[in-house]
Amino acid sequence: MLWRVLTETYQAGPAILHLERYGHGPAVVLIHGLSGSSRWWRRNVPALAEAHEVFVLDLAGYGRAWRQPALGVQAAAQLIATWLEERDMTGVTLIGHSMGGQISLRVAALVPGRVDLLVLACASGLLTSTPTRAALNLPRAVLVGRPSFVPRIVADALRAGPRNLWRSASDLLRDSVEELLPQIRIPTLVIWGGRDALVPVELGRALAAAIPGAEYHEIPRAGHVVMVDAPGTFNRLVLGFLQSHRRA
Template structure:
């Protein structure tokens, strides 16, 4: 039996439900980290960002134990909903999920036409020689800000200022991420499997990202036939938060071409 998503996952949405669907996939920081993407795309599409099972206090079914499982579950939901030409936009591990969905769709004739384009924003998941993924789970709050933000002071969250509830959610999110993404946040088979992706793909990286570097992003893009790569200046791992206008300036033209 294929992994399946809970029916009641909290979801951020914007735009006309009758428009083209953009499935926005968040990273370890949770759905609030992709809220600006949902808001921006909602002007021209139906943008939807579900909370991954196990994040923000939601339940994670036992059959979702890896990124491959999560990708398969999202792909199955798109098939069940009769979707066509969906744009996948993923940030960090969300980028990994998006790429894995595209790989799985390319291998399944039932999925022909379901996914129309992919945008991977500072995605992890691949193993690139000489460009390791940072050891996220070993970083404290200051170290995470230094690695993930062009302006670390802007990204730093003092743990002492968190409420007990916020701290509990943060810890729970971390446990879920470790369970499905693994300590290395990578799959050694992914880079080679990217060659099967046959839809328009854009890889976007902040120039100051030290979770995964722009060189890592270029290697991922090079592994996907015809993929484009764009670097966002003065931004780190979350360019849509740190430099939104510059991020839209590379995403919007790609989406116009990928219609």
């Protein structure tokens, strides 16, 4: 059964997070990527909410928070870390996609006593490019993904607007997490789409290799939005990871 609590907001200074909360149990926080929104997790929330309290975020500048200026990676991470501290949340699992994975790494480093587990889905952070060059890969990324999801990608990108997209893309490409990775000492699962045209699988393998003890799984026919392209496999991998470490 899936429970839903009314949408909440959290504000620190001018920055606002929009949240939806589902289920009961240990906390799981879902963080979308560049041009995304909370809607990108709809194929995953029901499975996770069976045994967890799931918080689905809309980052400033995106989704329900589209009227806000987008924050940089580190500012977004600080906002989420402050929210976790103010709610006194512990034993948290962070699940981040693309830019959301990069933000999740930063949050885990800021409040290590509150984050127990980390799941990184096609996470940025090691990508070296420019916003213009990265944009050239977008058509191929769309073509290899789930066709029925294209309208959602387009709608969320239009809602965020070019200014927020450019600001986020420029910032995440400047914010390398390479030096941070050896400091991540919590169990980490890295999941990648084998056909990812935006963040190549070589970067996923390098990311996992740099995090002590990280598990790495590649889903061959999935693209960049791996949790949408292969939701059944993604959910099974995540739930297996959570169950094995919760028991431990």
